[in-house]
Amino acid sequence: MPAEPVPPRRIREIFVTFLALGLTSFGGPAAHLGYFHHQFVVRRRWLSEQDYADLVALCQFLPGPASSQVGFAIGMMRGGGWGAAAAWAAFTLPSAFVLVAFALSASLLDGPVSQGIIHGLKVAAVAIVAHAVSGMARNLCPDRQRAGIALVAVLLVILAGGALSQVSAMVIGAVAGLLFCRKHNGTDPGHSRLSVSDRAGRWAAFFFTVLLLGLPLLAWLAPSNLTEMMDAFYRTGALVFGGGHVILPLLEAEVVQTGWITPDQFLTGYGAAQAIPGPLFTFSAYLGAVLEPTAPWLWAAMALVMIFLPGLLLLVAVLPRWNNFRRWESAQALMRGANAAVVGILGAALYQPVWTSAILGPQDFALALTGFLLLSVWKLSAWAVVIVMAGGGLLIGA
Template sequence: MSDARRSIEHLKEVFSAFLILGLTSFGGPIAHLGYFRAEFVTRRRWLSEEDYADLVALCQFLPGPASSQVGFALGLLRGGGWGAAAAWTAFTLPSAIVLVLFASGAAVFDGPVSQGILHGLKVAAVAIVAHAVWGMARKLCPDQRRAGIALAAVLLVVLIGGPVGMVTAIVIGAVAGMLLCRDQGGPVSHELYFPVSRRVGQVAAACFIALLIGLPWLAWVSSSMVVSMIDAFYRAGALVFGGGHVVLPLLESEVVQSGWVTPDSFLAGYGAAQAIPGPLFTFAAYLGAEMGALSVPFGAALALIMIFLPGLLLLVAVLPYWSRFRRLERAQSLMRGANAAVVGILGAALYQPVWTSVIVGSSEFALALTGFLLLSVWKLPAWAVVVILAAGGIVITL
């Protein structure tokens, strides 16, 4: 097969895989990481468990939507720059389109059947995350030291909470790995090749900084609604760690307090964003569509692109150096500890908010356990489990 034909096949593979995930991955960013693991580590074997955990740990450090950054990097790994664009587009557009339709008045969440499907999809997220935690724990916490690091990460996330707790857990886990895990495992067996040169990384970093500094100045000297909107959504995406719910206060201060969107419309859109698959950052598309000064398609597209752009620029900026860093012997002990901490973070998130917000009775517990067994024993793909549990949600709701 020629290189051009192989590249096209990889692009098709990336787009179709992420489109299915964009249509079915309910449950928020932690659940998305579970879906990605099931699809690209377990099923497609694009990368190893250790490589995936390394990538998750890196994206947890960076501002922006961690799950979308991981998806972007996976597309980059498989299909280069076009693969990264295909992964982001396919994973992001389904939820963005639904939210724009919602902003336009389409009633997409009404009726008992629709509510039952949504309930079943949320239960599916519990099964997906539980399966990811179980599989990653067996691989990344095989000894008492790393199991202890994972437990400490759980405690830190519970005590501190939010993105600060997550970042703190990874930092402490990395330090503990350097001290306790030096003699465990060997060097990286192969390099994850991301086709990003140092020069491209430097350009991305320069663009990130230039936009972060320059856009507020342009918005101040200009009376353009478009410039002000670009500045607001770019800063919201650039200054938040943890993504998802953490970005909401920043968005509220930018679009509600400025009078662009009413408080009632903001809350209605946030509620709709909770009930759909894909990244919560697509809430920006709803807000852009709600701004009356701009056309619906233009406002939605502009807001969506600008809120994701800073996190993706930062990821491109660090990838060339991260690929070299993780090959160092000392870096390996650091990443062993950080990966164990990632397992702990996922374990804490499995309980709160994934479990506590969904499993409210014996019916939900039975449905979630069914999904877990379908994944772990019958080895069904994640999308098939999502379909089955969506049907189960209708049964237990009606």
């Protein structure tokens, strides 16, 4: 973290930038990584292509919501602890508020107009992810070896499916990089600004372990609906790899199979979470509000914190060793292979679920191609493309 005080205007800049992303980032984790790449690497240049790829690879290895971890780390790099908190809050809270309001009211997504806009936003995700994949492929897969690693990752994730295939692709890519990607141009990877102090890392590891072991004990010693919910949501966030949709079966096992809520309530909230921007982990806020209608905002806040906290603590815990690790020659080869695998994983996500859920006919393809050209040729901002795609989706629906 920065040793000198961070100017308040920088914290405001971080908050406003991530708030815009939290209000417009449709399409799930893969699309979020595309938005982040466009905003922070291409447009604002807050970090380099290499730093961004290394960070994405690290967060793919860790349990928790990968896109939120990446955003949290970018905020930390830019503004220290307050910057990390501002980035997480601004990116997460908009969708959380919408989902809690949805839990407390009738459906907000009925009618052909809203459905057309939502479909256009899904098409926007296709353009954003395709633009990110093409840019990262040029920089991170410049030779046959790394292009081959990316191709293997695409095939593995598409054919096998599931979070385990993504983790496997990362491991295989890292091993392949160690074996086939040792040649490099001799450049120093430099000192990444994505680091924290040893003390902060030790405290994060301590709190992660204490909560993981202590919450079940607390729920056993002082049983209550609140302590049981906190334990269930923290444990889910600590043990899920792949993030996004992977968390749904785990949450379903915790809240539906235990009889806390009905299957209809669960699926209704999931449908709403699919239709709004921001991380899918904010589905936990909806569940918290449904679990305790007498105190919906308190329970939503607790559920939201519990589901995100373990992944963020783990990220802070490993970052102190990150710079030393990435300077080893073997580690650099490993990361070259892992970064190529990241490109493959994003390429697979471009097909499923981004493409398959959005491109339903020739009009959708034409709209997605328009969005891609607006980004890559006309250099339009991502938020402007989102607005254009929403209008296009409305016209297609009409």
